[in-house]
Structure formats: structure tokens, C-alpha cells
Amino acid sequence: MSHAADIPALSALVTALLVLAGAALALIGSIGLLRLKTFYERVHAPTMGTTLGMGLVLIASTVLFSVLESRPVLHEMLIAAFMTLTTPVTFLLLVRAARRRQQTVGDTSSVRHSSGEPR
């Protein structure tokens, strides 16, 4: 990290916290992927990493590079924007596929449905 020798302490602290928080969220999300019981529950967990976790790390990167290069370095924000825009595609298709597969295979897992069975 020699390149960051002259970074102000506050920026370093903020960056460190943001990175840690983001990584922790991603980790917890992935743990959720492991621990939750059914597919429908598991779908929720990784989005922690895809949204806030990713966001915090990207902010940290923005902060760090903006301080390092003494100018606003915003391109990480593009990642955030496009991640948010594109993640639904996979998730929508995946959940629909799971529901279809459940119907065709007749796999009735322990999911409660508030208003009727999924079509």
C-alpha cells in the first residue's frame, strides 16, 4: 500500500470502515446463501452483497481514489448503477424458473403461500 502513504487519516478511516462493512455484508449474504433452508429464502441473502455490500465497497473505492488522485473519481458508481439495473434480470428469471420447475416436478417444499399456490 505504498501508494497511499500520504492519505489523510480521516479518509483512511472512512475507507477502512466502508470496506469492512461492505465485505462483511457480502460475507453475511453468502453465509445466508448457505444457511437458509429453501431456495426461496436463499434468494434473498445474496442481494445483501449485490446492493449495500457492493455499494459500500464502491463508495470506499471512490473515496480512496478521489483522495489519492485529488479529483472526483466516479466511475465505480457506474458499476453500482448497472449492477442494480441488471441484477433483476437473473433473479426474475431464476425465481420464475424455480416456480415452474416446482410445478413440473411436483416438488412442494415447505413454502407457505398467502394467497393461493403459485401459478
Place this chain on the structure above:
Amino acid sequence: MNEIIVALAIGVLTASGTWLLLRPRTFQVIIGLSLLSYAVNLFIVAMGRLKVDAAPIVVAGAVPDPAAFSDPLPQALVLTAIVIGFAMTALLLVVLLAARGLTGTDHVDGQKDEAR
């Protein structure tokens, strides 16, 4: 020490790829070749020795010290290898599909014998 990790990675990828390569189903072969090409790509990069934080991107105008950069030539070679590997994977895939369509089986020898 990182060298040992990369060497292990190359070893496991090669072993997995070789095992699959020797299987009788076309799909196993194509996956095996994919794994083998990962291994080979890593191997080529390793042949330039491993360096962290030394991307071969020089600063315009400055006189660069070659020792400060990872070896760019193996990287260029791998790029070519990746492209060619991609092309060949595509071709192999289509050939195995055609073989499946024409012979009715996905056995590498185009025979129905399930015992092999």
C-alpha cells in the same frame, strides 16, 4: 508461497481436465478441455513468474524499469491462447452437437454402447 498455491491450482485443474478428457461423453470432454485450458493459461502466466501489483502498464513519458513490471509477453501469449481456445471450444461444441445429431449418441466414438 503464492507460487505453491498457483502450482497447486494448475495441478488440480490439469488433473481434473485430464480425467474428464479421458471420459467417453462428448460433454465431459469439452468441459475437460475448458479446465485444461484454464490450467494452461495459468501455466503460461506463471512462466513469466508471478508479480503482485505490477501490471504492465507504463507511465507515458517516463523511462520504465522492466523489473518493476510483470512480464508482458506471456500475457500477450495467453491472450492469443484464450482467443484461439474460445474459437476451438465453439467449434468442438458444434461438432459434438452435429455428431450427436447424426449418430444419435453423445459418445465420443459415435456409438450407442453405454457400457464404455
Place this chain on the structure above:
Amino acid sequence: MTSWVDHLPVVPVVLPLMTGALLLLVDERRHTFKALISVVSLCLLLIAAFALIRSVDASQTHVYRLGNWPAPFGIVLVADRLAAMMVLLVAILGMAALLFSLARWDRAGPRMHALLQFLLMGLNGAFLTGDLFNLFVFFELFLAASYGLALHASGSARVRASLHYIVVNLVASLLFLIGVSLLYAVAGTLNMADLALRAAAIAPQDRALFEIGAAILAIAFLVKAGMWPLCFWLPSTYAAAAAPAAAMFAILSKVGIYAVLRIWLLLFGETSGASAGFGAAALVYGGLVTLAFGAIGVLASQHLTHVAGFSLLVSAGTLLAAIGAGQAAVTAAALYYLVVSTLGVSALYLLIELVERTRGPGADVLAVTAEEFGDAYAEPEPIEETGLAIPGAMAVLGLSFTACALLLAGLPPLPGFLAKFALLAALLGADSVAASAWVMLLLLTLAGLAAIIALGRAGVRIFWASHEPHIPRVRPIEIAPIALLLALCIALTLQAGAVMRYVRDAADTLHTPRAYIREVLPSR
């Protein structure tokens, strides 16, 4: 870079590339136009190859520094006698295959002309390049084109055989990459001449790695060359391919031989220090086993296409064993033999298609539906035209077949005999004759006998034993390339002295790598 002659070495690569690209822009259905472009381009290629061979023979090795970067940093093309000869051979075979395909094969599937051009480009590049990794690229290029040509017109047999062909060669390509990168890791260069220079100075503790790299690289070459037991894909793939494609393939295995010859003599020649002669025994014994296996396969083959394929293995084995002998005289004879056997097998592949046309034209072609894909193009229908039944077609075919058989069996008056004689005379002419030379003498003789038996059997069956003589409908444009190849062979007998002088010079150059190195790296 003042005269056009200076650019000659790159022409055999660029010309087919441009032609191929241009052909891709021409509408699929404009057959005549495409044929015209191809033929004109091949004529130009032949002229260029002739010019190159004359220039190389007259003056010296041409070194072409691509991108104007000095060797060993940039890629160089090195046109020496051997490379020029191979380029000419490629052009000749290309012309033969092209003419032959014009009768009907070029319409049996899309873009055959373009694929042929890219094949020529790949082969020429492989023969001309002086850079090891560039050699890999050109290997892949001609392989890719050969995959396309092997699959040309599709069909179960072709697809099945091509699957094996592709998988085995993909593995070989991976080995190629491993070998090249290992050599780079130890020697720090990719330029062949530079590599040869550095090979002598490899530190003792690095030498094992260097040799591993070379050995693995050699496996990649030997798969292409068709050394036993890496060769089983070869006869069936070539047998399944369309005739003009197979005719071109006759030289594919020679690229492997070429690479072994070139690199082995550069890296492990007499002047290369502690590793000199590394792997010679493997080449010799591998070659001899291949020779034996090829001869057995020739005998065991029912179909002529397989006979031709195994004949390629016979020639591969012969060449490998000859190269392994490591003597310039033997190498010279081997080069003469290489030319002869390539022309012979190529002509045979073309011929087989004609003589076995008794099943009716288009039978192979119509193996699958003519369903079209997309809306852009209409499916090119395999044309059922049956050609003019030229008078005496059978006689011409019989004569050509006899000629091919004589070539492959090494019998007079065709140059197969002289080639075999030259090889054996060179082997026996050495001061002391190695045991392997005696084995080779024996095997070559037996292989000749095997070819006589197998081709005699096939010839009698085809030309004599058919009860109702089916006169195949053959077009002059299909006979012409065969006649061209065989006429060349006769010329090789009559002009044996001149040709042998040329190949002897080529072999001498190969066996004294210093000259090659000096041309490529003048500063060292």
C-alpha cells in the same frame, strides 16, 4: 526494403488472407466469380512461390522483419530453401485441390474457397515463420481451416472422424502452448534463431526444464506428423474428408515433420552444447515403429482412402527416422522423399474419389438435408451434374492409379523409387551404419511390398474385377489436377539431379544453424 522482392516472403501469407477475406464478401451463390478469384489468387501464389524459390536458391535466405521490429523482438519470416520449397508445394497442392473442387465439391457446402485460402495462409505461415509462438498461431490457423475442410459437406462419417481429429489436435495445441511457454521461461525468447543461440548457453540447472519444454513441444508436432502412437486419428479423418480437402491434408502431416526438422536441428543440432542430439533416438525409433505401423495399416485397409492415410504414416515414419539420423545427406534424401510422397498421396486422394464414383455422384454429398439456415442465403444445392464421360476415362484413371501406386510403393519409373534409393543410399553411405539404419532398410522394403500388395489388391478390384464396367463420369477439370501432380512427379524423376542438389543445399543449411542464426540475428 526497396524492391518488391524484399516483400516476397510475406506474400504467401498475405495473398491468401486477402483472397479469403475478399471471398467472404462475395455472395455465396456467385460460384463462378468466387472460382475466378480463387484461381487467379492461386496463380499469383504459384508465381510468388516460384519467384521465392528462385530468389532463395540464387542469393540467400530472406529474413522479413514484420512491423520493422528487429529480431528477436518482433516476428520474422525466414524464407530459406526448405521454407520456399514447402511453400511451393503448398501452392501446387492448393492449385490441384482447387481445380478439383471446381467440378462440384465447392458447392457441397458454404465457403469452401475461403477455407482453402485460409488453409494455404496457415500452411505458408507455418513454413515461413521464424518465431515459435507465431508457429503456434499458424498451426492453429491451418488446423482451424482443416477442421472446416474436414467437415466440408458434413455427413456422419466426416463429423465423427472430425470429432476425434479436433479433440486430439486440441490436446496437442495445449501441449504446444506448454512447450513454448516453458522454453520461453527458461530461455527468455521466442525467436527460433535466438532460441538456438541461447540453447547452447542454458545453465545446467535449467537444462532439464529446457528439455522438458522441447520434449512437450515435440509431442505437439509429432501428433500432427502422425507418429505412432499419436497417429490413429489420421487415416480415418483423411478418409472421411472430401477429396480436395484430403488432397490438401497430405501436406498437413508434413508440417509436423517440418517443425520437428527445423526446431530439432536448431535447438539440438551438433553445435548446441550439452543437449546436442537430444531425442534423436526417440525420433528414430518412433519413426521406425510408425513406419511399421503404417505398413501394417496399408495392408489391413479395405478402402483405398485408408490405404492412402496409412501411406501417409509410412512416409511420416520414414521421414522421422531419417531426420533422427541427423546427417545432412539423409536429410536431403528425406526432403526429396517428402516432396514425392506428398505429391503422390495427394494425387491418390483425388483419384480415389473418381475411381470410387461407382456409387453414383453426390452420394456422399447428400448425406444430410439441404435445409437452409437463416434467410440471408439459399442453401447451395449439391449439383448432380455428371460431367462429360471422357473417352477412355477408365484408361486414364487406371494409368493414374498405377502411377500413384508406383509412387507410394517406391517403384520406378516414378520418383518414389529414387527417393527410397536416395534415403537408403544415404543411410548406407555413412562411415558406420547404425543398427536402426538396417531396421529402416528392412522396414522400408517391407513397406514397399505392403503397398504393392494393398494397392495391387485394390487396383485389381477396381479396374479389373468389376463385371459390368461402370464408366465413371469424370470431368477434365478433375483429371487435370491429378495429371498435373503426376507430371510433376515424372519431372522429379527426370530432373532428380537438380532437385537433389536443391534439397541437399537445403539440408546443409539446416544442419549448419549458424548461417540461419546469422541471417536472422545479424548483430550476433
Place this chain on the structure above:
Amino acid sequence: MSAIDLLASAITIAQTCLALAMTCATVRLVLGPRAQDRVLALDTLYVNAMVLIVVFGMREGSSAYFEAALVIGMLGFVATAALAKFLLRGAVIE
């Protein structure tokens, strides 16, 4: 402990966390049990990898790796969406 060391350790810890996260996702990837679980795990793996690359860029102070992250961010979904569509329809392109 200076701010730099703090940041350096934070980045190392973050990398470790992300690597662990990838491990968790891989366990799911290997275990399944069904294809949708694996696709989900692969998607998670992609995202974690993307974040890991960003963190790596921070460690090196280099923006050379940004494109790799960007490509995962913008195009990584194509692979998983194709997989999901395959699960949904039995074909990626109809």
C-alpha cells in the same frame, strides 16, 4: 497504528471476508441441491468476485482492474441470466 496500516489491515480483512464469502457460495454451488441454487450461487460468486477485484484495486492503488470489475458488473448477469432462462425455458434463445 497509523491510518495507512489500518486501511491496509482493513483491506486484508475485507479480502479475507470476501474470499470466505466466495467459499460459502462455492459450497452452495457444489451442493446444489437444484440447478437454481447453483445458478444463484454462481451469481453470488460473480458479485463477490467483482467486489474482491475492487478491493484489490484499492490495495494496489491502481485503476487497471476497474474494467474487469465493470465488466462483471455490466455483463456478469448475462451468463447467469442465460442459465436462468435455460432453466425456465429449456433453451436460451428461442
Place this chain on the structure above:
Amino acid sequence: MPDTVLLITLLVLPFAGSAVAALLPVNARNAEAWLAGAIALVALLVVCACFPSISAGTVLQARHDWLPQFGLEFRLRMDGFAWLFAFLVTGIGLLVVLYARYYMSPQDPVPRFFSFLLAFMGSMLGVVLSGSLIQLVFFWELTSLFSFLLIGYWHHNAGAREGARMALIITSAGGLCLLVGVLLIGRIVGTYDLDLVLAAGDVIHASPLYLPALILVVLGALTKSAQFPFHFWLPYAMAAPTPVSAYLHSAAMVKLGVFLLARLWPALSGTDAWIWIVGMAGLITFVYGAYVAIFQHDLKGLLAYSTISHLGLITILLGLNSPLAAVAAIFHMVNHATFKASLFMGAGIIDHETGTRDIRRLSGLVRFMPISATLSIVAAASMAGVPLLNGFLSKEMFFAEALDVAGPLPVVDRALPYIAIVAGMFSVAYSLRFIHGAFFGPDPQGLPRTPHEPPRWMRFPIELLVFACIAVGVFPAHTIGPFLDVAVRSVLGAATPEYSLAVWHGFNQPLAMSFFALAGGAVLYLLLQKRLARGIEAVPLMPGLDARSLFDRALVLISWRGARSLARVLGTSRLQPQLRWVVVIAIVAASWPVYRQGLDFAVLPAGSPDFALAMLWAVGMACALGAVWQAKFHRLAALILTGGAGLATCLTFVWFSAPDLALTQLLVEIVTTVLILLGLRWLPKRTPAQWTWAGLLRALPRRSLDLALAIGAGAGLATVAYAVMTRPPAHTISDYFVTRAYPEGGGTNVVNVILVDFRGFDTMGEITVLGVVAIAVYALLRRFRPARESVPAPAQQRAQEENAFRDDMMTPLFIMRLMFPVIVVLALYLLVRGHNLPGGGFVAGLTMAVALILQYMAGGVRWAEARLNLRPVRLIGIGLLSACATGAGAWFAAHPFLTSHSAHVTLPLLGELHVPSAFVFDIGVFVLVVGATALVLIALSHQSIRAHRLPPA
């Protein structure tokens, strides 16, 4: 005329005639005969023209460089012996042509016949006139070839085909032996020049290679001359037209073997080995042939065995190591040629006029064709050794030699005269059989044709030959004397013995032997009458082993069954064993240097391991192994797991400073996943097979081997990688690239500058590969036919209603479509910056292709193609052309191909821009990659909509 011209004319004339004859129309019987006759006549005249010089003792020469590098020159050489043979070849050739004119039916395609016959004549002359041993072998093999073609002339007849094939195989095998033998002689003497070899007899005898050389040369001679145990092809060669038999199988080709033995007599003879090999072969053949000939029912068969026997006689004479015997041998060669050729022609006339050659059916022909019968009787008498005919003279000489032979085995020496007499009796017996069987006895019954005399000119050749028999038989010294003398002198040189060609040498032992043989033969024939009349095919006292069936069985066993099983053992047509071999050989090849000299591991200062990297590879390995585990039954899972391993690889590239690689690997990963997914639909459903112990046990050895190979390959590559990584970097050429990338290449991203500039040629090849593959894929898919069960739409699609699906896709479609322009911008960004930062044409092209494929995914093929008009093939062409044109642009500046140059453009507002040609090159790459990738993906996608339209397979 100078020698050279004479000799070359002599050699070239027949071949030229052959070429002309081949081109004549099929029905030009007379023209063919005139042509062939004229050629033979001119050749004969040329031979005669040579005689004055020859008789003066000169050796005519013509030389031409052929393969000087290997001591080979094209050398024609005519001495007395060669002259004698040339005379025989052309003279009898002329007679045979005349005979054939009448013999061949108008329906026969004579151009082929005369063409081959003339070519054969040329080849014979080539052998006879060769001044170099290699050249001799060259023409020797040609005679085998043309005799094959001539024997098989009536190829509609299975016997002709088989006979031809057998002759070909045996004689050319012998030819190959001869070649090797000659090569050995060449090695011993150091030259192939005939004169030098003949002068080097002592050197040859002293060499350790003498015996192998002798055996090989003799093998060549024995096969050609149909000597035991290679005699059996000759009777089957009788399926040839009779002129062919008369020419090849009596006068010319079969004489080549003995010609060779005589030619090399000075160089090879004179040792015990020579006597043993040559003499023994001759002796056995002599007796055996004569004995078997008696029991032949086919006239030509009888003559064939008789030929075998007489050649055996000549071989014995040559094998006796006695100059006088050699003289007798040469004399008998000529005699045999004359009487045997006339006998064959006579047999041919019988065949021609009666329609059969079976002695059992023929009889009493002397009354129908008295002249022909007389001629045949005289010739047969000569064959039997009746005095006053030429056959008698040489046989007398043989008997004389048999009496004072001094071989290595006294028993044989003593037995030889008795053997000679017995064989002489046999030959009298079969001669009698020939004459008595065909010409005497009652009138023939039920012949296919009514016999009568042949046309005048058909009989003429026989008359001439028989006249020669008588003339030589009565006045030997004045007829054959001078010619034999030059021949003998040229073979034996200084060793030429005194010999006398008189008819009468007084009452001596040989004469007694002759009469004994004549009388004994007559008695023997009488005794055998009963048996012969029964018409049994078998030969008495001969074991049932028929050489031909033995040969056939051996041939089938070796060249077919044996070869096939060997080929099966040594080869395979299956993929897995092939790949196993490749892996094994690679492992062995890589282990060999390590085995020889060990592998050094230099130890670099150990850094601390990166925990995250270790975890990453725990992930990567788990994915790889998972893919291995799932690839058989769960393809999708395996694909996903492979993606995981690819991701780990990609992150490793990030880790070790290869951003371009990471980027490329990622994109390739994405595209490959989509690609394979597109293909998955066409693969068969896989259901795990029933697991059984038996199945496991059966698979265990194979799997253990594979496992060992896999582990070996993995461990090997890992070890090599580790060994390299832990040693200091070599002094590489890369330093040049790093230091020059910016100042000379104009870019800061060294990898990209290498790709588009330093090694732009590689890149050009690489994109061509991509384009070629795309074309190949497209071509193959144009003819794609899915398996029957893959044709219907997948189960998921059948289960879903269209509306529900549209709802499901609505939102993804919206987003995917919206991403299109965004990804286009990204692609252009990656393209433009590539020279300085990670990116470049290839990555950009892939990105662009992803944007396109996303639209196909979102809306389907028809939807996308209604909106986007892609011409991928054209894009490939344009991309290639522009990349190539950029490279070729350097030619105009007199620089080598691909030399980069910068265009400096000054634009309003923007100021000066410099556009390096490398960038233009990269644009070409971009266009091509877009085209190629799109072509592959789209071609694959098209199969789904095509499949529904296909008729069921």
C-alpha cells in the same frame, strides 16, 4: 552413328512407341501391329548396327548425370552379353508382334496390348543395357510392372487377375530384395557402376556383407526366373495371351534372373555360398520342373514347367563356379529362347485354331495342320535334346560339366550326373507328351473349332525360330559362334575358357548320357501312358501341398488377417485410447529429462502466503472437482461449476498483474457459457445407469489408469510450474517491449502494444483463426440435423402458456433491451482505450457480441432479426480485410508488412490528433470478433427455430 545415339535410340524407341500405341483408337488393329512391328524392327536393326563395334571388343557407352549426389548416373552400356540379350529381346519381340497381329482377336482392345508390349520391350532393353546397378533395378521393376499388366490383359478372367497379381507380388518382392542387395554391393564397393562392381569381385567376397548381398541378389534372380521355391507364379501367368507367354515367359523376362546371375557372375560367384545357393536352387528346380511338366494337361502349363526346369538348368550351370559351365549357361539361354518361344507360339496356334489347349482333348492334329505340327515337333525335339538341334548342344555341355563338377559336397558332385540323366529323361518325356498328345492319335472329338492351318504370317515367326534351332544345331560354330563368343568374353573376360561348339565330340560320356536320357524318357512316357490317359490333375509322388494355395493362404494370413489383427492391436479407432496415449507419451517425454538429469528447485525468498488467494483456489479447486463429478449426469451443474473455476482463474490474473487477461477471460467465460447453454438443448437426456458391483469392477482398471494419468499430468505440470516460478526470471526479450512500448509503440499498455504492434502478426493469425472457425461452424450448422428426440420443443416450453411466458419475460426484456446501447458504449470504450489501458479490439468485440446475443436472448431469434440486420460473414471479411490492409499500408512507405505509422490529423476544436495504424488494426480486430462471435452464437440459436421445421429424421 555415335554410341550414345544408338543406345539412347534403342532405349527410347520402344517407350515412345508405347506412348503412341496407347493413343491409337481401340479398333486400329493393323495400325497398332504395324507400329509395334516397325518399332521392333528398327530396334533390331539398331542392335545389329551395334555389332561391328561389339565384335571389335568395344563397349558402347552413353552417360548422363542423374543423381550425382548419390553416385548415380544414367548409364547405358552395351557389351557382348548385353548385345546378345538385346538381339534376343528385339528379335523375338519382332516375331511376337507379328504373331500377335494374327493371334489377337478383333474384339481385343489392342492399343493397350501393344502399348504394354512395347513398354515391356523397352524395360527389358533398359535392364540389359544398364551400366549401373540401381538403374538395372529401376528397369527390372518396370519389367515386373509391365508383365503384371500383360498377364492381366484379359482381366475379365479371374485366373488372369490372380495370376497377374501373384506374378506382381513375387517378382516385385524379388525386385525389392535385389534393390537392397544392390545397395549392399554399393556400400561394399562404393559405387553402383557396373564395370567397377564387376572388377571388384575380391573386395566383395571379402566383405562381411557379401553373404546378405548375395542372398538378396539371388532372391531377386530366383523370383524373376521362377526358380524353386518361387517357381509357382509362372504356370499361373499362363493366363496371359500366348504372345505374352512366348515373349515374357520364355524368351525375355524370365531370362532376366539368369541374365542377372550371369552378369554379376564375375563379382559374386566363386564361393561355396554361391554354389550352395545358386546351384542348389537350380538343381531342385531343374528336376522338379521337369517332373511336374510331365503331368500337365494344359499345353501352356507343360511349357511353363518345362521353362522352369530349363531355367533351373541354366541356374545350375551358373552356380557351378566353372567358366565352362557359364559358357554353357549363356548358350542355353539363347537356345531355350528360340525353341521355347516357337513352342509357345505353336501352342498358341493350336489354342487359336482348336479353341482348347487341353492335351486330353487334343489329338491327331498333325493331319489338320501338318506344317505347324512339323514345326512344333522340331522345336520340341530341340527341347528334349535331340541331336542336330540346338537344345542338344547346350545340354551336352551341361552333361559334360555335371561329370566334373567340384562343389563343396562330394556326395552331390557324384550324384549330379545321375540327377542330370533323370531330369533329362523327364524332359524327353514331357516333350513326347507335348508332341504325341497334341499331334498324334485319332482325330480329335468335340473341339470348339475345326482345326486347320493358321494364316501364313502367323506361322512365319515359328518357321524362323525353328529354322534357327536347326541351323544352330547343325552348324553351331558358323551361326551362333561369333555372337556367343563376344557374349562369353564380355562376361568372363580373362577367365574365358577354351570351348568348342562342334556337333560331334566323339563318343564320350555326355553323349552316352544324352542317349540314355532319350531312351529312358521314351520308356518313361510309355510307362506313364495309362496314368496320363486317365486325366488326373494331381502330380504323383508330390505331396498335396500346392505352392499356389500355400502362397495364397500365407498372403491372406500375413497381408490381411494378420495385418488386420496387428493393426487392431497396435492401433485403435476409438478416441479414449488415443487420448490416453497422448497423455502417456507427454508424461513420459516430460519425465525423460528429469530422469536423466534431475530437476533443480531454486528457492526464491519465500513471501507470506496470501490467505485470500489460498481461499480463492480452495474455491477454484472445489469447482473444478465438482465439475468433474457432475459432468456425466448433471451437465448444467458441471457448466456452472466450470464457470466457478474460470472465475478463480480470472481473479488469479487480477492478482498477478494481468488485467487484460482477467478482462478477456471474463468475457470469454460469459460467451462460452451462453454458447454451451445453446448447445445443451441438443444433447440427450442422461439418466444415471444402474450401479452394479460388476460394472464397477469392469470399469475399475480403466478408471484407475485414467486416475493415475490425470494425477500424473496434474502433478507433473504443477511441479514444472513450481520449478519455474521459484527461479529467477531469465533474461528475456520482454524488457525491450516494456521500454519501447510507449516511445516506439505509442501505447502505455504494453500487452496491447505487443498484440497490435510488436507481435501484430500473431494477432492477425489469431483473428483469422476466429473467423475461420466461425465459418466452419456456420457451414456445419447449415447442415445440422438434430437427433429425433431433440426436435420437439423442450418440456418447459410445452408446459407454459404463451401469455404467462410473455409476462415472465416482460421486465427482463425491457432491461436487456435497455442495456443494449449501454453495452455498445462500453464496447467502444474498451476499444478506444485499449492501446493505453486494459481493453482492445478483442475485448471490445466480445462485449459487442454479448450486447447482440442479449437481444437474441431477450426476444428470440425472429424478434431480434426483425430489428437488427447483422451480416456476420460480411463483418468477418471486412474485419480481416481492414486489418490486413492496415498492415499492407506500410508497403507504400517501403516498410515491411504491419509496420505501424501514425496519421497526424489536425481537426478544428480538437487540435492535433494522432491515430496510430495499430489502432486501425485493432478496429479490424473488433469488427471481426463481433462478426465471428455473433455468427457462431446466431448460427447456434437458429437451430431452435429450424428444428421445428425439420421433417422427422
Place this chain on the structure above:
Amino acid sequence: MKKLLPYPLLAVSLTLVWLVLNQSVALAHWLLGIWIGTAAALAYAALRPPGTPVRRLRVALMLGFVVLVDIVRSNLAVGRIVIHPHSPGRRPGFLDIPLALRSPAGLATLACIVTATPGTTWAGYDSSRRVLTLHILDLGDEDEWIEVIKQRYERRLLEIFP
């Protein structure tokens, strides 16, 4: 003009994307960016997307803020659930929500929001019944969820994409 610049907002956004990517506001990049943005927007037009008028950018910003807050909140909530997955009160399940929103753009935005907030996942939309189905990790009070979706998101989306 309409033909040359069919999607001005998109073109502008893409130009901005270009500038951000290149991290430069140099004139050359502006010009190149505008050219590329326009070209890319034209490429988008080739896909014949439905017209998507966008209004009330202020509301959009407000929505963004609300979503941001919800993301943080739900991240914490889901994090808690992951750590204690077997807490007795939790009840995962599907939930049908009738929607007035019909614009594809609006629905897409809603999908982004729902996906981005952990704890809710888009499980399907029935255009004939105009019902959105969500899967919710901790269902709790179903009406409250319906209220959240309709009031916090749908209302604003209806304003932005009429």
C-alpha cells in the same frame, strides 16, 4: 430531429456514461461522447422499444432516496435473519399484490427496487389480472407489505411513468 435523436434522455445519459468511464471532460471526449451517445441511442431505437415518457425528476430523486433507506433497513433485517435463521416468529411466503402500474419501464423499475431490497423478491407478474407476486423472507403482516409497495413505490412510479 426526432429521427436523429429519438431518445434524448438516453443519449445524454450515455454521453455522461462515456465521460465518467473516461474520467475526462476534455473537449475531445465531449464530442466523442456525444457522437457515441447519439449513435448508441439510435441503436436502441433500432430495437423498437415502447415509448417511455419520463416526468417528474424530483419524484424520481425522492423515490431513489426512499429506496436507499429501505435497502439499508432491509439489509440489516435480512442480516439478522441470516444470523438467526430459526427465530420462531419468522414466516416466509408469497404475496399477491394488485397493481395499477402498467408501464413496462415502471414495472422494470419496481423490479429493480424489489430485487435491490433484500427480503423481497419478484416472483411473477400476471398482466391479465394485473397482479404482482412477491416472495418475502419475513412475511409478518401481509397488508403492511402491500401498503409499503403501493404507497412508497407504486404511487411514485405512477407519477414518473404515467
